[in-house]
Amino acid sequence: MIPAEFDYTAPSTVDEAVSALAAAGEDAKVIAGGQSLLPVLRMRLAAPTTLIDLGRVxxxxxxxxxxxxxxxxxxxxxxxxxxxxxxxxxxxxxxxxxxxxxxxxxxxxxxxxxxxxxxxxxxxxxxxxxxxxxxxxxxxxxxxxxxxxxxxxxxxxxxxxxxxxxxxxxxxPKHTGWHAHYEKFNRVAQAWSIVGVAACLRVEGGTGGTVAEARVALTNMAAVPVRAAAVEAALVGQPATAESIRAAAAHAAEGTSPTADGNADREYREHLARVLTGRALTAAAGV
Structure with missing residues (x-):
C-alpha cells in the first residue's frame, strides 16, 4: 500500500527541527531510522501531514x-x-x-x-x-x-x-565492571520478544562473591518496561551462586501485568519471566 500524501522537511539543527515540529502542528511525525514508522505509513495506520526527518541533524x-x-x-x-x-x-x-x-x-x-x-x-x-x-x-x-x-x-x-x-x-550512568546479560524468548529469529530480561550485577569478591547491587528489568511484562524489584531485593547481600539466583528468580513475575495475545497468555509470560530471569542472572554471574 502507498502512504498518504505528506510534506517532507529535513532540518539540519535541533532548533530547526523543534521549530518545524511546532509549525507543522499535531499531525506531524518525526522520523528517525524509520524502521517502525515506515511500515505504519505504508499500511496507512498513520497519515501525518508533515514528516520531519532528523537524519541530517x-x-x-x-x-x-x-x-x-x-x-x-x-x-x-x-x-x-x-x-x-x-x-x-x-x-x-x-x-x-x-x-x-x-x-x-x-x-x-x-x-x-x-x-x-x-x-x-x-x-x-x-x-x-x-x-x-x-x-x-x-x-x-x-x-x-x-x-x-x-x-x-x-x-x-x-x-x-x-x-x-x-x-x-x-x-x-557508567556500569563499568558490572556483570550483565540480556535474555529474550521469541518464536522465530529476529522477531519481537515474547518476554525479555535485562540483568546487571555488581559482585564483590569475584565469581561466587556477594551481590552488592542488582538491577533487573523486564521486557513485555506490562504496558511499559518494569523493574523486577523483588528479584533485586532478594539478590542484594546474597552470594552470587546458582542457588541464590534460583530463589531470587522465583519472584520475577511479582508486580507485573503481562497481556495475553496470540504468542502467549498471562500465565505463560509469568513462567517465562521466572525462567529467563534465572538464565540472565546465571549468565551474568558466570555460575
Missing amino acids: AELHGIREDGEHIAIGAMTSHYEVQRDPLVEHHLHLLKLATDTVADPQVRHRGTLGGALAHADPAGDLSAPCLAMGAELVLCGPGGRRTVPAADFFVDFFTTAMAADEILVEVRL
Whole structure:
C-alpha cells in the first residue's frame, strides 16, 4: 500500500527541527531510522501531514563520555552502539541487548532514540535503559528537560515526550565492571520478544562473591518496561551462586501485568519471566 500524501522537511539543527515540529502542528511525525514508522505509513495506520526527518541533524549522532555518564545521541544507529568501545566497556548490558535487535539491515538503519521514543513494550532496548537508570534529554519550544527512564515510558506506545518535543540524547550512568546479560524468548529469529530480561550485577569478591547491587528489568511484562524489584531485593547481600539466583528468580513475575495475545497468555509470560530471569542472572554471574 502507498502512504498518504505528506510534506517532507529535513532540518539540519535541533532548533530547526523543534521549530518545524511546532509549525507543522499535531499531525506531524518525526522520523528517525524509520524502521517502525515506515511500515505504519505504508499500511496507512498513520497519515501525518508533515514528516520531519532528523537524519541530517549532526548533534543527534554519536557517543561520548561525559563524566560518570555515557551520552548517546538519539540518532545513533544500533550498529554504532554495538561497536562503540565506550558502550562495550561501560554499558555492556546495552551492547548485549542491541545485539539481539532484529537483523543487520535493521540495526544499520534503526536508532536508539527512535526505538525508545516508539515505546513498544516488546522492544528490546527500553528494559536495559530502565535497568541502568538512563535519563532521556528532550527538547521543545520551552528548551530542554531531562526525564528519567522510569518516568519516560507511560503506556503502550506512549511516552512522557510532549507532541512538540524531540528526543535529543540518552544519558546512561557508567556500569563499568558490572556483570550483565540480556535474555529474550521469541518464536522465530529476529522477531519481537515474547518476554525479555535485562540483568546487571555488581559482585564483590569475584565469581561466587556477594551481590552488592542488582538491577533487573523486564521486557513485555506490562504496558511499559518494569523493574523486577523483588528479584533485586532478594539478590542484594546474597552470594552470587546458582542457588541464590534460583530463589531470587522465583519472584520475577511479582508486580507485573503481562497481556495475553496470540504468542502467549498471562500465565505463560509469568513462567517465562521466572525462567529467563534465572538464565540472565546465571549468565551474568558466570555460575
